[in-house]
Amino acid sequence: MKILKSHKTFGGFTQFWSHNSESTKTEMKFSTYIPSGEIKGCLLWLSGLTCTEENFIMKAGAQKYLAETGLMVICPDTSPRGLNLPNEHVSYDFGSGASFYVDALTEGYKDYYQMYSYIVDEICSIIQQKFQQNNISISGHSMGGHGALMIGLKNPAKFISISAFAPIVNPIQCDLGIKNFTGYLGKDQSLWTQYDACELLKAGNKHTNTILIHQGLADESLERSLLTPHFERASQEYGQKAEIKYVEGYDHGYYFVSTFVEEHIKFHKQFLGDN
Amino acid sequence: MKILKSHKTFGGFTQFWSHNSESTKTEMKFSTYIPSGEIKGCLLWLSGLTCTEENFIMKAGAQKYLAETGLMVICPDTSPRGLNLPNEHVSYDFGSGASFYVDALTEGYKDYYQMYSYIVDEICSIIQQKFQQNNISISGHSMGGHGALMIGLKNPAKFISISAFAPIVNPIQCDLGIKNFTGYLGKDQSLWTQYDACELLKAGNKHTNTILIHQGLADESLERSLLTPHFERASQEYGQKAEIKYVEGYDHGYYFVSTFVEEHIKFHKQFLGDN
Numbered sequence: 001m002k003i004l005k006s007h008k009t010f011g012g013f014t015q016f017w018s019h020n021s022e023s024t025k026t027e028m029k030f031s032t033y034i035p036s037g038e039i040k041g042c043l044l045w046l047s048g049l050t051c052t053e054e055n056f057i058m059k060a061g062a063q064k065y066l067a068e069t070g071l072m073v074i075c076p077d078t079s080p081r082g083l084n085l086p087n088e089h090v091s092y093d094f095g096s097g098a099s100f101y102v103d104a105l106t107e108g109y110k111d112y113y114q115m116y117s118y119i120v121d122e123i124c125s126i127i128q129q130k131f132q133q134n135n136i137s138i139s140g141h142s143m144g145g146h147g148a149l150m151i152g153l154k155n156p157a158k159f160i161s162i163s164a165f166a167p168i169v170n171p172i173q174c175d176l177g178i179k180n181f182t183g184y185l186g187k188d189q190s191l192w193t194q195y196d197a198c199e200l201l202k203a204g205n206k207h208t209n210t211i212l213i214h215q216g217l218a219d220e221s222l223e224r225s226l227l228t229p230h231f232e233r234a235s236q237e238y239g240q241k242a243e244i245k246y247v248e249g250y251d252h253g254y255y256f257v258s259t260f261v262e263e264h265i266k267f268h269k270q271f272l273g274d275n
Numbered sequence: 276m277k278i279l280k281s282h283k284t285f286g287g288f289t290q291f292w293s294h295n296s297e298s299t300k301t302e303m304k305f306s307t308y309i310p311s312g313e314i315k316g317c318l319l320w321l322s323g324l325t326c327t328e329e330n331f332i333m334k335a336g337a338q339k340y341l342a343e344t345g346l347m348v349i350c351p352d353t354s355p356r357g358l359n360l361p362n363e364h365v366s367y368d369f370g371s372g373a374s375f376y377v378d379a380l381t382e383g384y385k386d387y388y389q390m391y392s393y394i395v396d397e398i399c400s401i402i403q404q405k406f407q408q409n410n411i412s413i414s415g416h417s418m419g420g421h422g423a424l425m426i427g428l429k430n431p432a433k434f435i436s437i438s439a440f441a442p443i444v445n446p447i448q449c450d451l452g453i454k455n456f457t458g459y460l461g462k463d464q465s466l467w468t469q470y471d472a473c474e475l476l477k478a479g480n481k482h483t484n485t486i487l488i489h490q491g492l493a494d495e496s497l498e499r500s501l502l503t504p505h506f507e508r509a510s511q512e513y514g515q516k517a518e519i520k521y522v523e524g525y526d527h528g529y530y531f532v533s534t535f536v537e538e539h540i541k542f543h544k545q546f547l548g549d550n
Contacts, residue, residue: 007530008493014530061336061533218283255282255289258336
């Protein structure tokens with residue numbers, strides 16, 4: 001693991017790293033912010049379509065609140081890079097920059113796009129071994145919000161708390177999710193539900209702590225791809241505590257994320273700080 | 276003047292605009308953040324080399340503090356665009372994205388690179404007429420810090436307060452400044468001093484209010500191009516009140532800017548709020 005860049009920020013350090021991943025068999029990059037002083041826990045952040053390890057750490061303005069709460073953050077890239085798989089670089093919403101955080105099963109992708117394992121096993125091991133943090137929460141934006149809900153609900157013992165910004169909550173019900181799940185998992189839809197937050201609730205997965213979600217009401221993807229009300233209904237039906245905040249006038253981008261990131265960091269801090 | 280994009284942020288709006296400039300004879304872009312509620316004044320922000328109207332508004336995390344203080348910000352682009360002048364697109368540190376905020380005199384550039392007039396006349400008119408703000412302060416980063424110091428010292432009645440992040444304080448004494456002043460103003464160095472903050476102090480220009488500067492001590496450009504101690508000495512010698520804060524470990528980029536932007540916004544608010 002090597003450090004590529006390091007920038008002092010709010011007394012701590014914003015850093016960029018690369019390492020050779022066993023899961024993806026590629027060089028993978030991630031960014032971190034490490035506050036000064038004692039670290040109280042780690043937030044694992046998953047970014048959305050087209051993003052890299054840089055978007056959240058550069059645009060969300062999170063460092064101030066991480067410094068104040070003593071939390072670190074780790075932001076992995078959103079897919080393997082440097083490959084040339086079938087259709088991998090054809091559209092912005094499939095392949096490169098669009099892993100959907102699943103372990104792929106389809107020809108070509110199955111050898112590299114093992115992003116679920118990369119996050120759950122490899123990144124979590126890095127948090128524990130390299131950064132010495134055992135208290136981990138998970139959050140993300142859009143496709144990364146899907147990743148946070150799905151990974152958090154599948155691994156409730158591993159992640160102390162879950163939140164999301166404008167997440168894709170029910171990928172098997174929207175064209176974007178169907179495109180990706182077909183591409184990575186194949187046509188057998190019975191293999192898709194294990195990676196769908198609403199389906200996971202239906203199957204009995206649950207997290208002890210409340211899940212926090214912010215969703216902008218001026219978000220153009222809300223009705224087409226995000227389907228936030230599906231998660232609201234599934235939470236009620238299957239007994240998952242969830243606080244879903246619909247916010248008037250906010251769209252899908254990082255100006256929206258930056259507005260509410262303080263609330264999410266403080267939300268996670270209340271759980272991470274107790275451990 | 277037309278609005279290109281609008282994003283709700285911390286209750287107000289981050290917006291991107293374009294208009295036809297009389298000074299540059301090109302279409303120019305700028306960004307703004309307008310907080311909700313009564314606006315107490317306007318901060319005019321000048322960005323550094325290679326930047327556009329987007330860098331500060333996207334990376335500095337300023338909106339939170341602007342919302343809290345009731346200030347708006349306007350961030351112009353750093354040069355005319357869409358031209359093809361001699362050497363304009365050859366290097367990152369001259370021409371496009373590198374106007375140095377002067378009114379050019381050299382062949383080709385004199386017809387378009389009238390960025391001093393663009394900022395002082397056109398942008399200030401937009402602030403006053405379009406946004407109805409008469410209380411204006413000025414700040415900037417690197418080349419834009421040079422712009423803020425230079426424009427503020429030349430127009431003390433127009434700008435209520437001045438601050439800068441890692442500014443180029445004495446361009447006629449560094450290779451980067453000499454390259455640009457030669458390119459825009461020609462070889463007659465007597466024409467250069469009117470655009471050099473240290474030379475302006477020497478010539479008797481002064482601002483009533485303290486000038487605030489932050490300078491990172493891990494900034495690789497400090498000794499080569501920024502020359503911050505020159506401004507410190509000139510301020511003392513010519514009686515300009517200045518608070519120059521050298522900060523250990525910080526480099527030249529936006530992670531540094533984001534760390535201290537709250538302090539600068541609150542600094543300007545104390546002057547803007549009084550008027």
